[in-house]
Amino acid sequence: MTSGKFIRTMALLACAGAVAACENGSSPFERDVSAGPVSEAVLRQRANTPPAQNAGRTTVWDLFGAGQDPNVTVEVNKYIWNATQQILDFMPVEAVDPFAGVIVYGxxxxxxxxxxxxxTVYVQDPALDARSLNVALATSSxxxxxxxxxxxxxxxxTRARQLRLQDTRL
Known part of the structure; x- marks a missing residue:
């Protein structure tokens, strides 16, 4: 009897999940943008912004697609990465994760x-920008x-910018 209840409960949860996945794309938080006059600034912003419905939208079928492998793509700036290793060459490297952009020095x-x-250095972005670099520095005290x-x-x-200027494959 217990296994029968378990199977019915699982079937009910599977049906509820299937119904929840079948949304029509509208949200109660979306605003009707066709109501009322629209200013020129809003029209320019809409022209330069991808549609909200398609930006970052995923489906259950994306799990089975042949998307980019996150273990193959490296999303760090190579100039910041190399500059970090050159500037901190006096410290021993304890751990490196180039896919996450983390270098831990002793x-x-x-x-x-x-x-x-x-x-500990964290290179967060492929852009050569100050926001891409995060350094945590500690002493023994x-x-x-x-x-x-x-x-x-x-x-x-500064060293990363110098390396970028020296790069002939730019």
């Missing part, structure tokens, strides 16, 4: 310095000062 003392630092972190980020970004 403790190392910079040339001419007396304090040992350890860093706690987090490093924000000025030191900012100076390190500036050095990495």
């Amino acid at each position: 403790y190392g003392t910079p040339p001419g310095g007396s304090r040992a630092y350890r860093a 706690g987090p490093a000062s924000p000025d030191t972190v900012r100076a390190l980020e500036d050095a990495i970004l």
